[in-house]
Amino acid sequence: xxxxxxxxxxxxxxxxxxxxxxxxxMEASSHFRKAAEAAGIDxxxxxxxxxxxxxxxxxELGKQADTLMKEKPLATLSVAFVFGFILSQFFSRK
Numbered sequence: 001x002x003x004x005x006x007x008x009x010x011x012x013x014x015x016x017x018x019x020x021x022x023x024x025x026m027e028a029s030s031h032f033r034k035a036a037e038a039a040g041i042d043x044x045x046x047x048x049x050x051x052x053x054x055x056x057x058x059x060e061l062g063k064q065a066d067t068l069m070k071e072k073p074l075a076t077l078s079v080a081f082v083f084g085f086i087l088s089q090f091f092s093r094k
Contacts, residue, residue, distance in 0.1 A: 069076045
């Protein structure tokens, strides 16, 4: 059987091992958190860039639509009428 002194030494060694493992776990957690933040920043910047491109494209399409409506008002009115008619038929069906 183990003596009380030997048990005390084993217990102290076990506590030290647990504390070392805990410290390593906290360090790894910190590294993972930093990596996730860095990846999040990269993803955020990509999303902001895509949003800016989308806004620019929408602005261009809006200008084209305005120009088309001013140049061809009869065609614009005809397309709007046909589209409205199709939507009304679609939603009025029971």
